[in-house]
Amino acid sequence: MESLLGIIRSRYSCRGYLDKPVEDDKVAYLKECMRLAPSAVNRQPWKFRIVRSQEGRAKLQSCYTRPWFAEAPLYVLASLLHEEEWVREDGKPHGNIDVAIAVEHLCLAATEQGLGSCWVCNFDAKRCHELFQMPGNEEPVVIIPLGYPAKEMTPKVRKEPEELFVEE
Numbered sequence: 001m002e003s004l005l006g007i008i009r010s011r012y013s014c015r016g017y018l019d020k021p022v023e024d025d026k027v028a029y030l031k032e033c034m035r036l037a038p039s040a041v042n043r044q045p046w047k048f049r050i051v052r053s054q055e056g057r058a059k060l061q062s063c064y065t066r067p068w069f070a071e072a073p074l075y076v077l078a079s080l081l082h083e084e085e086w087v088r089e090d091g092k093p094h095g096n097i098d099v100a101i102a103v104e105h106l107c108l109a110a111t112e113q114g115l116g117s118c119w120v121c122n123f124d125a126k127r128c129h130e131l132f133q134m135p136g137n138e139e140p141v142v143i144i145p146l147g148y149p150a151k152e153m154t155p156k157v158r159k160e161p162e163e164l165f166v167e168e
């Protein structure tokens, strides 16, 4: 089995997909990896739409119009249920953190399964909210396109450890 560090190293923002569907057993595996994510006070303030239909895909593609994005055979649209998120005493809401944890579970699991993925937050969230007829308390946060990669991994550019880690 590949180490977690190995999977983390090989995950990258995949911006090109083959015209090949993702198998149902892989989709089930990814869903379980999202479902088991931790969240503040275990509120699980999220909803994940698995978008595979032609109609659903077209809706998402109209919210983020990059050609590579339209190649993906499958998307996960992750949204935040504001009524269910935990808010700290000082007023800081934690729902975005919760959604981000579950979504990175998804991306790492996808890598492990040989699938490409990419975080997409720069989409038209208002349009997405309308097209998917979301209730007022639900906010679309991120779209993850998924599929078999058509392009090689891009090199990682990251800050050096000295800049990041402080021993106290």
Ligand SMILES: Cc1cc2nc3c(=O)[nH]c(=O)nc-3n(C[C@H](O)[C@H](O)[C@H](O)COP(=O)(O)O)c2cc1C
Residues within 6 Å of the ligand: 011, 012, 013, 014, 118, 119, 120, 121, 122, 123, 154, 156
């Ligand atoms: C919260 C978040 C939002 C992002 N939104 C977008 C996006 O809208 N479009 C896009 O092409 N990439 C998006 N990315 C991908 C980043 O550009 C990418 O993760 C970063 O450049 C590091 O590259 P890597 O993922 O290949 O390691 C997003 C990443 C994160 C974590």
